[in-house]
Amino acid sequence: METRGSISRFPAQERSAVSSGTPSLTELEEILHSGQTSCRHVDEVWPNLFLGDMFMSHDRYGLWKLGITHVLNAAHGKTCCKGSDDFYGTTVNYHGVPANDLPTFDLSPYFFPAAEYIHEALSTPGARIFVHCAVGVSRSAALVLSYLMIYHGFSLVDAIQKVKENRWIFPNRGFLKQLRVLDINLCKEGMTEADGQMT
Structure with a gap:
């Protein structure tokens, strides 16, 4: 398993879009409020990556x-969200993240492991992954955003806009703060790599 320090999977120049700075929480919330304000039980937000709610998670x-x-x-282990290897059987690979949808919950320790799980799934020929929580707009959306940022070099804003092309999302304010920190750190890492390439 790779460590956080070796997680750069994209050329540094691809993160140049965020070099001008990460937007404030208020600006991010304005972006999230824009556009469509409804979503279905499941939407494909990236090739073979589906984001949805607990209703769809129960529909085997x-x-x-x-x-x-x-x-x-x-939302692994929460009363509203069933989910286990036993529930899905041998035909589905299951991974649970026991997150609470509270601004005080620290989701950031799960950003890299969840992103790695999604990446490994999508690197498997013929695989398709369903990421969900209770409603499919906060916890699961935050993990999908972190995947796009870590593995595809998206800035936080670009990741939000990409997902919003197909689904309304609204990570809670605490998760947005944590995603901002991730965005800033990835941007710094990208600029450090770019400096290293120039010397």
């Missing part, structure tokens, strides 16, 4: 029809 037949091979439950 519906997941089978979508061709889902992996499930990442961002």
Whole structure:
């Protein structure tokens, strides 16, 4: 398993969009408020990556029809969200993140492990992953955003806009703060790599 220090998976220049600074929380919330304000039980927000709610997570037949091979439950162990290897059986690879949808909950320790799980799933030929929590707009959305930032070099704003092309999301304020820190750190890392390439 790779460590945080060796997690750069994109050329430094690809993060140049954030070199001018990460937006404030208020600006991020304005971006999140814009556009459509409704979503379905499940939406494909990146090729073979589906973001949705607990209703869809309980619909094993519906997941089978979508061709889902992996499930990442961002509300693992919570009463509203079933989810385990036993629930899905041997045809689905399951990973649980026991997050609470509270601004005080620290989701950041799960950003890299969840991103790695999503990346490994999508690197498997024919695989499709379903990421969910209770409503599919806060916990699970934050983990999908972190995946796009860590593995595809998106700035936080670009990641939000990419997901919002297909689904309304609204991570709580605490998660947004943590994603801002991730954005700033990845940007610094990218600039350090760029400096190293120039010397």
